[in-house]
Amino acid sequence: MNGKSWIVRRMVTAALGAALIVGLALPASAQHRARLSKDLAAELESPTRAALQVIVEGDGARVKKLAARYGFRVTKLLDGGAVLEGSANQFDAAAGDPEVARLSLDAEVRGQMAVTRETIGADLAYGGFGGVPGVTGHGVVVAVIDSGVDRANPAAAGKVVEAVSALNEANFRQVRPGMSQEQVLRLIGHPFEVSPAGRRAGQLWNYRFQNIQCQQFQVQFAPGDAEVASAGLTLLTQCMNAPS
Secondary structure, three states, X not given: OOHHHHHHHHHHHHHHHHHHHHHHHOOHHHHOOOEEOHHHHHHHHOOOOOOEEEEEEOOHHHHHHHHHHHOOEEEEEEOOEEEEEEOHHHHHHHOOOOOOOEEEEOOOOOOHHHHHHHHOOXXXXXXXXXXXXXXXXXXXXXXXXXXXXXXXXXXXOOOOOXXXXXXXXXXXXXXXXXXXXXXXXXXXXXXXXXXOOOOOOOOXXXXXXXXXXXXXXXXXXXXXXXXEEEEEEEXXXXXXXXXX
């Protein structure tokens, strides 16, 4: 090996050793980078707005210290954190702070009903479109199928035009053997409770309704639950067991 080659090898070895020593001597703060949410990372890489709303974790003292250090404005205090407002450059600098573990963009949250209104086009109906004036539903009569209406409720006061119960004797008399479950449901609706089918019979549907005789209407289905076997009024269990 000639002298020039030996000198070159010594110089390369010394340079690599110096680079390794410098790398090991770098402080932890120079290597730290906070975890960023995907939307915030994209915003910092290619900013699209002047000010960002970002969620940072920490107690009140730490949040105020961080805001003062980088010039953020505290817009909202949270349990265990806060929402800070600042520029992309400010948050990019704060991401390298060892005291900052993670940063998340405070994305806009919209209520589910607001999304539903737009999905079904209700917002267009309210505002009008294509030369058609908007409608609000004021003055329109709406039919509601439910278990009952409390006329004393302030929200319903003066607005209930008529309330009709499907559980009445006239409809009960129309439930006859041979009817399907669908026909029964269309006539008097879903039962209050369903007793499971036994070995020799199908399901037993019980209908509770307001009456002074302490009665309920029962529909017994044939094995297989395909059709009605019998139907009629019976006393409620608690009435049969009540002392006379």
